[in-house]
Amino acid sequence: MSSATASGTASDPTASVPSGAAGPADPDRTARSRIRDAAITRFAADGVAATSVRAIAEEAGVSPPLVMHHFGSKDRLRVACDQHVAALVRERKHEVVAGSSGLDPVAALRTYDEGPPLLAYLARTLIDGSPHVAELVDEMVDDAVAYMAEGEANGMLTPTDDPRGRATVLTLWSLGALVLHDHAQRLLGVDLAGDPARSMDYFLPALDILGRGVITPEAFARIDEGFRNSSDTTTDDEGRA
Amino acid sequence: MSSATASGTASDPTASVPSGAAGPADPDRTARSRIRDAAITRFAADGVAATSVRAIAEEAGVSPPLVMHHFGSKDRLRVACDQHVAALVRERKHEVVAGSSGLDPVAALRTYDEGPPLLAYLARTLIDGSPHVAELVDEMVDDAVAYMAEGEANGMLTPTDDPRGRATVLTLWSLGALVLHDHAQRLLGVDLAGDPARSMDYFLPALDILGRGVITPEAFARIDEGFRNSSDTTTDDEGRA
DNA sequence: CAGACTGCTGAACATGAGTTCAGCCACCGC
DNA sequence: GCGGTGGCTGAACTCATGTTCAGCAGTCTG
Numbered sequence: 432m433s434s435a436t437a438s439g440t441a442s443d444p445t446a447s448v449p450s451g452a453a454g455p456a457d458p459d460r461t462a463r464s465r466i467r468d469a470a471i472t473r474f475a476a477d478g479v480a481a482t483s484v485r486a487i488a489e490e491a492g493v494s495p496p497l498v499m500h501h502f503g504s505k506d507r508l509r510v511a512c513d514q515h516v517a518a519l520v521r522e523r524k525h526e527v528v529a530g531s532s533g534l535d536p537v538a539a540l541r542t543y544d545e546g547p548p549l550l551a552y553l554a555r556t557l558i559d560g561s562p563h564v565a566e567l568v569d570e571m572v573d574d575a576v577a578y579m580a581e582g583e584a585n586g587m588l589t590p591t592d593d594p595r596g597r598a599t600v601l602t603l604w605s606l607g608a609l610v611l612h613d614h615a616q617r618l619l620g621v622d623l624a625g626d627p628a629r630s631m632d633y634f635l636p637a638l639d640i641l642g643r644g645v646i647t648p649e650a651f652a653r654i655d656e657g658f659r660n661s662s663d664t665t666t667d668d669e670g671r672a
Numbered sequence: 673m674s675s676a677t678a679s680g681t682a683s684d685p686t687a688s689v690p691s692g693a694a695g696p697a698d699p700d701r702t703a704r705s706r707i708r709d710a711a712i713t714r715f716a717a718d719g720v721a722a723t724s725v726r727a728i729a730e731e732a733g734v735s736p737p738l739v740m741h742h743f744g745s746k747d748r749l750r751v752a753c754d755q756h757v758a759a760l761v762r763e764r765k766h767e768v769v770a771g772s773s774g775l776d777p778v779a780a781l782r783t784y785d786e787g788p789p790l791l792a793y794l795a796r797t798l799i800d801g802s803p804h805v806a807e808l809v810d811e812m813v814d815d816a817v818a819y820m821a822e823g824e825a826n827g828m829l830t831p832t833d834d835p836r837g838r839a840t841v842l843t844l845w846s847l848g849a850l851v852l853h854d855h856a857q858r859l860l861g862v863d864l865a866g867d868p869a870r871s872m873d874y875f876l877p878a879l880d881i882l883g884r885g886v887i888t889p890e891a892f893a894r895i896d897e898g899f900r901n902s903s904d905t906t907t908d909d910e911g912r913a
Numbered sequence: 914c915a916g917a918c919t920g921c922t923g924a925a926c927a928t929g930a931g932t933t934c935a936g937c938c939a940c941c942g943c
Numbered sequence: 944g945c946g947g948t949g950g951c952t953g954a955a956c957t958c959a960t961g962t963t964c965a966g967c968a969g970t971c972t973g
Binding site: 462494495 | 920921923
Binding site: 495496505 | 960962963
């Protein structure tokens, strides 16, 4: 148990067996991995608090006590899910390296089709404070900073006074849209946690915003000046983006 | 009970009594409103599923059965909270009219200091699918479309092919950042669900992105062309923002 | 074949959940 | 004073949850 802390691929033989497109109840996979993936699926769909151990056991096709046998408690199972998802995300990240641009920190994960719903799990657990997921977000910001610095050097991205601030806000926006994928589905008909090919109605406006800007240069200069002035005093009624 | 269905301001005398900065346990307010505000506070802090009726009753300084007496069930209490928050949000929205720009659909709510934590409640319930909150999001998008059309006419905002798409994505980003306010706190030290004056490290990069753009015109033209070509075929490896 | 060990289960336990019920208490019209 | 009424509570009920325990089938070791 303590040997599969970070990777989940090399040391733990039950971790990520890519045996084709194996469903959660595939009897060929070990019960432990089926339970873990079932938990990820249910946590992603209903949230951690609203998911019972019995529901996870049923989804995995095992008995509830087996869940305890393998993971000790629901809370430790949740930690195992966090760690497994974090490991898979890092794995994906390293595979894609820096193929596409770094403006969408979730891009690398969208290529993940088989296996547990990574993006939906992230979207859920981003908001009920797991330290492992928070760590993952920090890494995504770091990656975005690095990618964008590269893009800036390549002349693809505009320079900025505050590269880390810009990368952080863009990461928050991208993850935030992912978290709100239900609303994105309703409003735009896209599936941000699923097939990226069916998310063009999100990506095209996003590209438009990031590429052509939203505020005209004249208005921006005016607002920016007001902002910087109000940030010196204690006035807070001035400019608000 | 049936008289306070939608508004909570005009018909229900216990709804929004602005009696100074009244805490949740202020004995001067009616038990019903104290219970409702206590529920909003606890739902905002811990989520709906993880909050017990007993915890709400304790926060409101009443007994658990009184919660049932006034609201019938936990689920109906949650609906009442949704409706009350939606009513307060609409109230705030109409007060501020269109004073500041429409780029931040949450701006009008940030001025709300006293009373239950509206923004934190929204941040929580945005992700566990309440129809009332979804309706509210739809209205925010509509408002953003209207505000931005006005800004476009005034020459403050750049024109775009897809005004609704742009407004929708910006709304999703703004709300998404709000939902991730814990991460924004950790990464930027800002409090997006609280005092806007202490959120400059978020607003300034956001303004920079929206004002000056992120992608250089040349790179944007290249990516945009690749995007539009790939949207015709079934290729999905081409462009990804 | 005996024994032990692993993977796993059915039944049960304890706790906390949402909810119900009978009844208290202050107030109000008569 | 007095019956009634509405706001409110203590205690209890029912149910689902996380968890435990004794024991099953199969397999490996000797």
